[in-house]
Amino acid sequence: MLSCGDWRTAAAGVLTALIVCMITLLMPRVGADLEIPVFVYSLVIYTMAVTALSLESQSVLLGALLFTTSDAILAADRFLVASKSVHRGWMQHAIWALYYSGQVLITLGF
Secondary structure, X not given: OOOHHHHHHHHHHHHHHHHHHHHHHHOOOOOHHHHHHHHHHHHHHHHHHHHHOOXXXXXXXXXHHHHHHHHHHHHXXXXXXXXXXXXXXXXXXXXXXXXXXXXXXXXXXX
C-alpha cells in the first residue's frame, strides 16, 4: 500500500509522463505560431498540478487535477481528434464539467 508521500510521488511521475506525451503529440499539430504559447501553457498547467500535490487541501488537489484533465481533453479535442470524430460530443461535455468542477473545488479549498 502506498503511503501519502508515495502516492503523491507516483502521481507526479504520471503527470510528468503525461505532459511529455501531450507536448510530443501537440507540437507537430499546433502550427508554428502556436508552438511556444502551447508549450508554455502546458508547462504552466503541469506546474500547477504538480504543485497541488504538495498541498494539504484535498479539495484544491482534486480541483487542480480535474482542471488539468479538462485542459488535456481540450487540447486533444482542438488539435488531435478529427473534426468529424464521434468523440467530440462527449469531449465537449467533459471539458466543461471537469473545468467547472475543478474551479469550484479549488475555490472551496482556499
